[in-house]
Amino acid sequence: MDRPAAQASSSWGGRHPLVRYDLSQLLKLSGPVVLSRLGIMTMGLTDAVVVGRYSAQELGYHALAWAPVSVVLTMAIGLFTGVQVMTARAIGEGRREATGAVLRRGLSYSVWVGLASMIVLALTGPAFLHAIGLEDDLADGATRALMVFTLSLPVYAVSVTASFWLEGLSKPGPGAWFMWAANLVNLALVLLLAPGTWGLPAMGAVGAAWATTGARVFLTVAMLGYIFLMPEARALGVFTKPERNRAAEAEQRRIGYGAGASNFFEVASFASMNIIAGWMGGLAVAAWAIVLNVAALVFMVPLGLSTGAAVLVGKAYGARDPAAVNRAGAVAFGVTALFGLLVSLAIWPAAELISHGYTRDAATIAMAAPALALACLMFFPDALQVVAAQALRARGDVWLPTYTHLASYIGVMMPLAYWLAIPMGLGLIGITWAVVVASFISCVLLLGRFRMLSRRLL
Template identity: 35%
Template sequence: MNAPPRIAAPTHAPEAPRLRPDRAEAGALTRLALPIIMARIGLTLMLVADNMIVGHFGAGPLAAFALGLMLVQTSQMLGLGLLMGSAVEMAAAFGRDALDEVGRIWRRALAYALAIGFAGAALSQAAPTIFLALGQEAALAASAGEIAALFGWSLPPVLVYVASIGLLEATGRPYVGVALLIAANLVNLGLGLLLGHGGLGLPALGAFGVTLATLIARITLAGGALAYILLLMPGRQALGRPRWSDHRWADGRRQRRIGYAEGLSLGIESGAFASMTLFAGWAGALQLAAYTISINLNMLMFMVAVGIGGAAAVRVSQARGRGDPAAMARSAATALLLYTGVMLVVGIAFLALPGVFAGFYTGEADLLAVTTPVVAGIGFLSLIDGAQRVVANILRGYGDTWLPTASHLFAYVAVMVPAGYLLALGLALGAGGLILAIALASVLATGLLLARLVQLKNRRS
């Protein structure tokens, strides 16, 4: 009998998975990222439109509007992070074909959204006192406090929408949320112009009217999402009926645990950025208005990073589930290259046409003179600021939850906040100094996260 052929032993260790982009992976990432980007940009566009309308009332109203939104936005970002665990758990349950479990998770998420939302709304009622305690001048604190007190009531509906869009995305219906956002943005823009400038027999309410319009639009958005899920969504009966047992504290432990890390991360970052808004207010209404316009544009571009990062987290997680480290590295590299390519184009546009972008927000010569040079650097800031978000999401796909949070704590609290104070107030660079401080912190955060990504990639070789 012939002996079986001998298999030669490998002469060297298998090659570590390389961070190389892939064209097919780019297509898969784009298909996943587009609805996420559209949904997040749609939510952000409401505030962009609000700032554009209010900006044409003057630097003073825009400064008050920005300060008022700052307090509410910090609560909102914390809520968005805390609800992230609900989205993850709904997707996992849907993957197991457990639609009744998806329904229970969603109903718990609605309860969390309302609790967080009303807590934030209650905090917003104390806004005038908070702003005075934080050293803002009395007139600005009063105007901004009025905006925050009203805008705070939009927190419950917007978080209900976020919880519901998590269900729609998890069950493969992301474009329903996009359609709802298009409708809500049209309501917001129309009512904002009407209530802000007056018309049809209504008085001009200025920034307060624009805020009221956004509150109405967000209520419409939440109502539309609930109506679709409860009345129109195919297979909705499989989600089950509401029961008190849906809200057992122990059953939501994993849902909350995932949300704590993301909530802390977004809360840290949002709170640090709130400090920058306060510094801009201390520098004066003109600098605060210029900073608001610049960071508003950055916030819009940041949604591209949220979309690509979210898609990358899904692709990396799927590859991890298959035990395929090469595919994990390929997804990570492709996401980074895709994001960099998009943002380089955006950066060139900002660098070439800063006055055009600033002009969307204001026609005041003094404000344009301060804002235009700052806007020119927003493209670079958006590239770096968004890059850390993309890498952080990739790391979460690798299963690393708390390192991104720690890097945010260090870069945006320990570095950005003192650097912003020094550059904006100590060196009197104003809004430009604040943008420079954000860029420095983002470079640091991105470097730390990239180093961790390379470490994890090599560990899985």
């Protein structure tokens, strides 16, 4: 949908309809993306619940197998962010036919990245599980599930690329609906394979891993089928072999490298919080798991808003429209800030009640509830920083968000969390304070960078 020419005035009377337009587009784009990201979490939660009800031991296998997979997967997904951004830019430039080339490059990259991830994880994952001090039975059980999980990486990488391309086209709906359909496939398979039904042997964590793999194959086939059957697929260049464009190829990879590195830094730093909690004992690990799970659910909304912001900013950047770039960013930041404030005010008084929903253990609740209440200070800056990072990447500033995440989460959060939790004796509260401080630092730096660039001509 093109912006009406009548709204091109630089006066506030002309800008006000444009703000409303950007707001409606942001919400239209972000809603389905939020549903899609929640679908990803739901698939993992479904597997954990089914396997856990079958066997606590098998749940341990499943959780340990998924841990290294999630780190590799999150980093790999970041590598495909260039598909989303470059597609939106091409639309903004009025070159819809060029988006097919972005997709074809992305699919080629995703196959190679997926295969490389599968091979590296299959070769190093078992050794890692056996080297971190686990009992042999626990490491062996997790390894069996891990090897099945690795098989899903290439097909899932392809589905992510397809989804990002559609999101760049402002068509996020199909990705969300297919993700939830994949959840139904996963539910059916895990109920069939994990506990063993209809005469099949119980497979536990391995069965859940096969269910996830089957669901991801379904998702990939559905996404590619939808794209190939789109009426405008040929006009978008999906079936046309593009001419070699080394500059565009390099830019698409460059955006992916920055996002992939950022994802790795964030995942690694938050994984280190689990280790620090582990040094304080099993009770602290359980309490921190509650805080982190709630934070992850909250994070899905700004993650969706970040996609909407990237598409709007990317289109405006491609059209070489500085005012539209700045306006799209401002609208996205305003909506994100409002969400962060409202969700914090909602969770803060309900922290103890929410903790009761996760466990009946009084000691765990006593530790988790105050930490969750304190974490409400994190939701506002954490939401803004992820949206600002994507908005910066969409306007061509790829590496500053990566350096900011490195400094904030690796350079500040990790040592601060250890110092506050262990030497200072603040325990879980110390870890939470470190996350809050790092989130504010990242937020201020990224918003400041966007504001600085907004004073320059594109």
